[in-house]
Amino acid sequence: MMPEATLGTSGDQPTPERILRLANGYWATGILGVAASHALFTHLEAGVDTAERLAAGAGISQRGVEALLDGLVGLGLVELRDGRYRNSDEASAFLVEGKPDCLSDFAKLKLGHVDSLKALPEVVHDGAPPTATVEVADNPHWEKLVTALAAQSVPAARIAADLLRIADAGEISIFDIGGGSGVYSAVWLGLNPAARSTQLDWRPINAIARRLVAERRVADRFSCVDGDFHTTDFGTAVYDIAVYSNIAHQEGPEDNMAIFAKVRGALKPRGTLVVSDYIVDDTRSGPPFALIFAAEMLLKSRRGRTWRRADYQAWLAKAGFEDVSFHPTPTPATLIIAR
Structure with a gap:
């Protein structure tokens, strides 16, 4: 040096x-x-x-x-x-x-990811990895990744709960698409004893979510649907709130648009979609974390990227959402509330 x-x-x-x-x-x-x-x-x-x-x-x-x-x-x-x-x-x-927002597991997880960067030059050359880890249901990395990411989502889940007044919302039905750890369900069900939540995700991941939600003592109002959200039917006018957290960055534009259209149909007439993700400015000049994270998606997905605010606005408008707002959080994630 x-x-x-x-x-x-x-x-x-x-x-x-x-x-x-x-x-x-x-x-x-x-x-x-x-x-x-x-x-x-x-x-x-x-x-x-x-x-x-x-x-x-x-x-x-x-x-x-x-x-x-x-x-x-x-x-x-x-x-x-x-x-x-x-x-x-x-x-x-x-x-x-032991603290609810502890990121130690995430720090340990990233230590194990250092070696994966050796593949980045080849992936940059080819434009996609030979195997996309975020698109494989039975990849053993989910056990560590899902639990490590849970604490990261807690602050955003709390802010979304405040924005939507979850605690005072009464008997509401929540649909968490690709919910991973079930952290949104756990936080929101803890705030609202009349709420119920359904998570759609792959079977191995739902097994992790059931365990983590049970630790929060709200498992009696939490259910899971095992499946792929690309192909599973969401139903019609079933839910008051839908969540799409940390998913859009691993999907391409067409898939995100298709999911938002399915969500619009699954929500009740006055239903709300909550999106949480690392969102970049329309000029792609910031914020730094979201810009840097784009390389992570290049390395681990075939079509993923950190998307612009304008991208989300266009996709959501096409899906039928008329009221779209963006909300910062203390984490690198931005919340989108769409109605």
Whole structure:
């Protein structure tokens, strides 16, 4: 790595610092993923605040812990004061095991994805991967991916619940298309004891959702339909609310339009569709996360991409939705409310 003295920081002259940080970005993935794997943030939250005690608690070497702590301090996830370590506010909120918004499983999952980037040059050349992992029902990666993504969706599910006043909506029927972990159903059923929810997804994924929803103690009002949402009939005027969360980015335009048309038919006359996804500006100039995520879809799907607001507006209008609004969340996802 280039010595610090050669980076240059004076005036408005460009320096290589940011490029070097980006090129070495896998270090951050590794440090965060390994720290999460050894529950370092959970130990720190419990008051274990020295490298020696952390090593003993995690059952790993003190030298290894010291290297992780240096990296975590450098990443701004751990703070060092008077020789004692503590979680940053972010780490305390989102990396401590047992908290509902914990992203430690996601950090561990991404550590395992680092090796997959080796295929990116070939996929960029060909325009699609030889096998699209997001389109295979029995891929064993779903067990880790679905559970890891659940915590990411909790903030968006809560915001959508506020926007739709789920808690006060009374006896409503919810339809979660490709619902994965069932997190939307779990959050919304927890807020509204009169609501019921149906999830449509592949059988292996529904099995995961049933388990996770049962942990939230709302399984008695949650049911599943095993199937592919591309081919399964949604019914006619059955549901008050439909959810399409983190699905559109793995689908092509024609499939998204077809799904929205089926949803419009499945909703009651005043029904609402909630879409949650990583949505880019119409000029494709931002936001950064959604733009970068497009490469993930190139690597893992045949036609997926992060789509523009204008794309969603056009698809939804063609499907018969007249009132479409966009709502930011504290996560990289944007919510769309369509009626």
